[in-house]
Amino acid sequence: MNIYKKIEAEILTASNIVITAHKSADGDSVGSSLGLLHFIEKLGKSAVICHPDKAPGFLHWLDTSEILLMDENPEEVANKISKADLIFCLDYNAISRVGPEMESLLAASTAKKIMIDHHLNPEDFPDIIVSETTASSTSQLIVDLIEQSDNLDVLDAKIGTPLYLGILTDTGSFRFNSVKPRTHEVLAKLLAAGVEHHLIHEKLSDNNTETRLRLQGFAMSEKLEVLYDYNVAIISLSKEELAKYKYVKGDTDNLANLVLSIKGMRAAIVFTERDGIMKISFRSKGAENPVNLLAKEHFNGGGHANAAGGMSELSVEETLVKLKSLIPEYFSN
Template sequence: MNSYKKIEAEILSASNILITAHKSADGDSVGSSIGLLHFIEKLGKKATICHPDKAPKFLDFLDLSCITSMDQEPEKVTATFEEADLIFCLDYNATDRVGKDMQPLLEAATCTKIMIDHHLDPQDFANITVSETSASSTAELIVELIEQSENGALLDEKIGTPLYLGILTDTGSFRFNSVKPRTHEVLAKLLAAGVKHHLIHELLNDTNTASRLRLQGFAMSQKMEILDENAVAIIPLTKEELEKYDYKKGDTDSLANLALSIKGMKAAIVLSERDGIIKISFRSKGKENPVNGLAAEHFDGGGHANASGGMSELSMRETLDKLKSLLAEYFPAN
C-alpha cells in the first residue's frame, strides 16, 4: 500500500481529524489546509484546521472562518489537539515551524501524525511522511492524494479552488523553476473539476489598498538598495515605517519579487521589523543562486532554493551589516 492509500485509510478510520500548518501563513499552507478540509468533509468525516496565526487578509476571499488560530483562541486549539486522533502536518517538515506556542501541543500528541510537505531535509516526527521536494507546492501534493485515492472523483470546485490558489502563490504565478510538467497536469485536473482560475487571479491580485500601494512605492523608491557588485537588491523596513503606512499582514509579500524583476539581479532580500524581530524574505533566480543556505546557516530559517525565509533578533542596522558581510560568499561578483 503506497503512502496515499495509507493516508486515505487513516482518514476513513479517524473520528477527530486536525489539520495544521506552519507559522506565518501563506497561500500554500492556507490553500492546502482548506482544500484537504473540504475533501475530508466530503468523505463524511469531521476535521478542524488549527494554525499558529491568522492568515493574511489578501486571502479573505477563501472564507477563512474555518481556521482557528493559536494566537487568538489558544484554549480552543489546545482542546482540539487533545481530542484529535489524526493530525495532518501540512507545508512544514519540522515541529518548530508551528511556533513556540503550538509546538508543545504537536509534540505531546500521541495520535497518528501525517506530514505532507515539499521542503528540504524533513525531520522524522510523523508516522506517515510524504516529502516530495520536487513538487511545486504542498497543494499540488494534496491534489495527487485526492486523485490517487478511491474517492478521487470527489474533486470539485470547492475542494480545488484553495488548492489552485496554493499552487499559484507558491510558484510565483507559475514562474519559479519548481513548476514541472506534473504541475500543469495537476492544474488541468483542477480546471476540469470546475475551478475558475481567472476569478482566483482577480481576487488575489486586484485587492490592493491605497496604504499597501503607498508602502510598496515608498519601499521601492526610498528604501531599496542595489548592491551592483553582488547583483542583490535589499529593502529594509523598520517598525516605524511599516506603522506609518498602516501595515497589514501580507502587505510586503510582493516586494522581493518586484525587486528581483530588476534586470541583472541575482537575488532580492526584504527585511521587515515586526513582533520584536527582523523577518527576512529571500528570493533569487536560477539554480546557481540559491538562498536557502544563506537563510538556514545564518538567519535561523530555510525553505526552497530560490524562495526562503529567515529572522534576526539583532537590530536592523546590525542585521543589515551581517547580511552584507555574507553577500560576497553567496553571490560573488562576476
C-alpha cells in the same frame, strides 16, 4: 497499498481529525489546509483546521472563518488537539515551525500524525511522512492524495480553488523552477474540476489597499538598495516605517518578487522589523543563485533554493550590515 491509500484509510477510521500548518500563514499553507478539509468532508468525515496565526488579508476572500487560530482561541485549539486521534501536518518539515505554543501541544499529543510537505530535510516526528521536495507545493501533493487514493471523482471547485491558489502562490505565479510538467498536469485536473483560475488571479491581484501601495511605493523609492556588483537588491523596513503606513500582515509579501523583477537581478532580500525581530524574505532566480543556504547558515531559516525565509535578532542597521558583508560570499560567481 500506496501511501496515499494508506492515508485515506487513516482518514476513514479516525474520529477526530485536526489539520495544522506552519506559523506565518501563506497561500500554500492555507490553500492545502482548506483543500484537504473539503476533501475529507467529501469522504463523509469531519475535520477542523488549527493554525498558529491568521492568514494575511489578501487571502481573506477564501472562507478562512473555518480556521481556528492559536493566537486568538488558544483554549479551543488546545482542546481540539488534545482530543484528536489523527493530525495532519501540512507544509512544514519541523515541529518547531508551528510556534512554541502549538509545538508543545503537538509534542504532547498521542494522535497519529501525517506530514505532507515539500521542504528539504523533514524531521521524523510524524508517523507517516509524504515528503516530495520536487513538488511545487503542498497543495499539489493534496491533489496527488486525492488522485492516487482513487478519489478524483470527488474533486470539485470547492476543493480545487484553494489548492490552485496554493500552487499559484508557492510558484510565484508559475515562474519558479519548481514548476514541472506534473505541476501543469495537476493544474489541468483542477480546471477540469471547475476551478475558475482567472477569478483567483483577479482576487489576488486586485485587492490592494491605499496604505499597502503607499508602503510599497516608499519601500521601492526610498529603501531599495541595489548592489550592482553582485546584482542583488535589499529592502529594509523598520517598525516605525511600517507603522507610518499602517502596515497589516501581508502588505510586504510581494515586495521581494517585485524587486526581483528588476532587469538583471539575481536575488532580492526584504526584511521587516516585527515582533522585536527582523523577518527576512529571500528570493532569487535560477539554480545557480540559491538563497536557502544563506538563510540557513546565517539567519536561522531555510526553505527552497529560490525562495527562503529567515530571521535576525540584530537591529535593522546591524542586520543590513551583516547581509551586505555576506553577499560577496554567496553571489560572487
